[in-house]
Amino acid sequence: MITDIALLVNPKSGQGRTAAVAVRALRHLRKSGVSTTVLVGKDEADSLALARRAVESGTDALVACGGDGIVNVALQAVAGTATPFGVIPSGTGNDHARMLGIPRHDPIAAARVLLNGAVRPIDLGRVGDRWFGTVFSGGFDALVSERTNQLTWPHGKLRYNLAMLVELAALRPLDYVLELDDQKLETSGVLVAVGNGQTYGGGMKICPEAVPDDGLLDVTVIGEARRDQLVRLLPTIYTGKHVERSQVTTYRARRVHVSTPGVVGYADGERFGPLPVTCECVPLAAHALVPA
Secondary structure (H helix, E strand, C coil): CCCCEEEEEEEEEEEEEEEEEHHHHHHHHHHCEEEEEEEECHHHHHHHHHHHHHCCCCCCCEEEEEEEEHHHHHHHHHHHCCCCCEECCCCCHHHHHHCCCCCCCCCCHHHHHHHHHHEEEEEEEEEECEECCEEECCHHHHHHHHHHHHCCCCCCHCCCHHHHHHHHHHHCCCCEEEEEEEEEEEEEEEEEEEECCCCEECCCCCCCCCCCCCCEEEEEEECCCCCHHHHHHHHHHHHHHHHHCCEEEEEEECCEEEEEEEEEEEEEEEECCCCCCCEEEEEEEEEECCCC
């Protein structure tokens, strides 16, 4: 039974909505008799230090309130430990919440999962010493994320949409070298995504068959495509139907090495660093609080 929670909050996520969401969840938890400590870091490094300190001190659960970025911070602290993590979603994408079946639009319902839910062991992806829960991207999608972070206007999804238009105008095929366990592939394409979960970008089912506790990473490769082909293909990613297109191939592997020049990889919406990288599935590396 959970009686003590460390609530890790990113008040800047969700275009400022997270503070109000955190207050509602906090009131419900404390009203339910759960001792709750609020953690707000000055920056990502400070948030991680606070999260690790809470785990080391023996909190019953580390709960991330915000978007996928703050959940990623929580994963760095709980990975490889027995401390479960929970999510009070209030970000733009909330793909961890999707993956775990947590209510995304009702903080009280999400808080009830912490009180009445179950603990589910899940796999995590690992790149070097960093962990991710949903999807690692290394292609057109990562270029869009990089461009989004460079833009100062507009805000929210409009900024992402503008970045996508800019990158579409500059679209070019990338030369990839992929190593999938003991299989080596050389291919040309516009996108490689490595999924522990199915979705990224706020519900885009880039790896529609991914299961976060099967010990494997799902790999989606979108091959060479003209701008008009990619424009038609992109909407189908929301339903997962893109995998039926001739330009798309999928694989499964425990270890995935991705190499292509000039691309910075992203995972859980966070900047991980330039390729090449090796993504490794670490079975049951974390314990998630999910609906019973």
